[in-house]
Amino acid sequence: MKITLNKEASRFGEAFAIGNGHMGAMVYGGIKTDRLDLSENTFFSGNKCVEDNQTGANAAFYKMREQTAAGDYAAALETSREFYGKRGNYGTNLPVGQLLIERADEMGEAAGYERSLDLENGIVTSKYTQNGEQVSRQAFASHVHNVIVYEAVSDKNDMNLLFSFQSMREGEYIKYHIGGIFFVCEALETMHSDGTTGTLLCGKVSIHTDGFPEVKENGVLIKRASRASVYITAITDFKEEALEKERQILQLQMKMNRTFVKVDELAVEEILESHKKDMEELYSRVSLEIEGQPLVNRMFQMGRYLLYSSSREDSLLPAHLQGIWNDNVACRIGWTCDMHLDINTQMNYWPSEVTNLPETAVPLFRWIREDLIPAGRIAAKESYGLNGWVGELVSNSWGYAAPYWASPLSPCPTGGVWTITQMWEHFLTSQDKDFLKKEAFPVIEEAAAFFCEYLFEDEKSGCLTCGPSISPENSFLVDGKVYQMSNGCTYEIIMIRELFDIYLKACRVLGRKKKRTKEIAEKTGRLLPYRIKADGQIAEWNHDFPAVDLQHRHTSHLLGLFPFAQITPEKEDLAKAAKAVITAKLTPEENWEDTGWARSLLMLYEARLRDPKKAYGHIESMLSNLLEPNGFIIHPPTRGAGSFDNVYELDGNTGLTSCIAEMLMQSHNGVIRILPCLPEQWYKGEVKGLCARGGVTVDISWDQSSCKVYLRSKNNRRISVQYGDSRKTISLKAGITRELQYN
Secondary structure (H helix, E strand, O other), X not given: OEEEEOOOOOOHHHOEEEEOOOEEXXXXXXXXXEEEEXXXXXXXXXXXXXXXXXXXXXXXXXXXXXXXXXXXXXXXXXXXXXXXOOOOOOOOEOOOEEEEEEEOOOOOOEEEEEEEEEOOOOEEEEEEEEOOEEEEEEEEEEOOOOEEEEEEEEOOOOEEEEEEEEEOOOOOEEEEEOOEEEEEEEOOOOOOOOOOOEOEEEEEEEEEEOOEEEEEOOEEEEEEEOEEEEEEEEEEOOOOOOOOHHHHHHHHHHHHHHHHHHHHOOOHHHHHHHHHHHHHHHHHOOXXXXXXXXXXXXXXXXXXXXXXXXXXXOOOOOOEOOEOOOOOOHHHOOOOOOEEOOOHHHHHOOHHHHOOOHHHHHHHHHHHHHHHHHHHHHHHHHHHOOOOOOEOOEEOOOOOOOOOOOHHHOOOOEHHHHHHHHHHHHHHHHOOHHHHHHHHHHHHHHHHHHHHHHOEEOOOOOOEEOOOEOOOOOOEEEOOEEEOOEOOOHHHHHHHHHHHHHHHHHHHHHOXXXXXXHHHHHHHHHEOOOOEOOOXXXXXXXXXXXXOOOOOOOOHHHOOOOOOOOOXXXXXXXXXXXXXXXHHHOOOHHHOOOOHHHHHHHHHHHHHOOOHXXXXXXXXXXXXXXXXXOOOEEEOOEXXXXXXXXXXXXXXXXXXXXXXXXXXXXXXXXXXXXXXXXXXXXXXXXXXXXXXXXXXXXXEEEOOOOEEEEEEEOOOEEEEEEEOOEEEEEEEOEOOOEEEEEO
């Protein structure tokens, strides 16, 4: 399955993406000058700080709680200045630089130009004919050997190629030598950090050729070659012992050479063979073929491809806002290229379980345990005066967990809760009790401890409420003035309810009977319920002040519909109220803040509401308005997010992949639903390898008159299966495929 274009890329959104979970590259396929934009998983500015929380923040928080309870939002806003986290050297992921490959020949017009990205094997190719010479090139990022490979081949022995490295920052070290290029880059910038702190990167470009190399001032020139191949690798000092800079470079260079020397001795064909085997195994775990829908089929696989190219089991960090790539735009605007915990990081990983890529979430889980939670314990104590741990709205490579540093986005202590729900999803799909016991449950239990203490009684209703906090990233009006903080935000109650439900279910699975189990069960029953306003919509706040922007891109008060299953079509009043929210957001539709991730949420909501016409309409809108030529889904400038160039975000692609899977199979609340949201345009198709909660793999083939379902379970179990109005409970034996047929 390929994306094929007939002209070279002129910008980021036209270049093809390759990645191995450590490094990424955008391949432009230029004729006169080809270009690889290089990026690296840990190339972050800033540094780890243990003083992210303000002194006295917890006292300020409870003063804010009293002020918001009294309706004095102006006073609470003023007090919040004493609560905000300290931004300090927060940092951002940065682009590394560009490898340029220039034809140093006098050439005529190129003919028959074509370039493509093969999603099945992760290989970018380009080819053309020029002055009777046939030129082909390929590039791929091998995870097996942790190297990016680029190769140019001609059917004549007269290619003259100049290889050079272009830094994104002034003053960085670049050395050209007969064997290639050595470069040193520092992740330094002044918008999100102090300009003096960041990871140090050493990179190496090794050139293999049958031509004749010469070292020039501006690069390495290869003369009279029929073939030139480069191997690119890089290493950073992320989490390494701090050393004086020259010693650090030497240490990194020695470490890189030790790991790279064996790869450097391999032929391209050897690296390519193992790379293809690795990528094809991941790709082939799930297949989709919907007749007459080639773009939908391709975009389903595109989201999967981008996820496993960004995040592998041995990645040092989870995928950031742009996966493993960096467009040099997101890192230069206010919201940075980091780990946003109010939707983006979560959506990055939504396809990991249902589309059978569980290992992609391993770096996320590791980062949660090793970075977010230790910082979160400090934030819980210093900013809230409570036990347990907390994660706020944004985080970075070092697990920043303190409150955001400005009022519109702070407080928001449930970002960490939302992130760890992915750990529960992993257990539900894998049925791995050892994972639940050793990795997930301690994290869940400690989060639950915080929110048990965090809740308080609402005097008006007698229910348990929370806050003050925000509904990301929205605002409301009181007497013509803009505010964000209030008590009892629906988003926060949704997250606490979900956390408590997960805790209680995990206790049952593990056979735990704890004092806290009874306490949490009682508190769950006392949480503020969903509230339906007079206009028929689910309330976003526990008050009726109007939103500043009625068509704001965030819909956090609908998360009980998706990714959770607190709201279902069977709960008719809530489902109707959720639909009313969506209708209002899209009326008029041209005023909706249309972004990749926000559009993905709308289509996912409609998938859960089982409205195929509307879900498919959102897919069509996304593919018509937000799709780049290279298959990336973008975040365009919006009134609420700021003015900037189009930004690529991984979550637009992964959100679309998740939605397509959700339209074909759902497995929440103990029922596997077959084709629950099938649009009429998908009249015939086949999907294989979807993973349902409960450890069941699902294959489906269908046409307009029949449907066949094949179910395989990891364990002996009984399951409920629903197709249309038919629901049946069946028994599955471990490893044995069970076929169901519907006419």
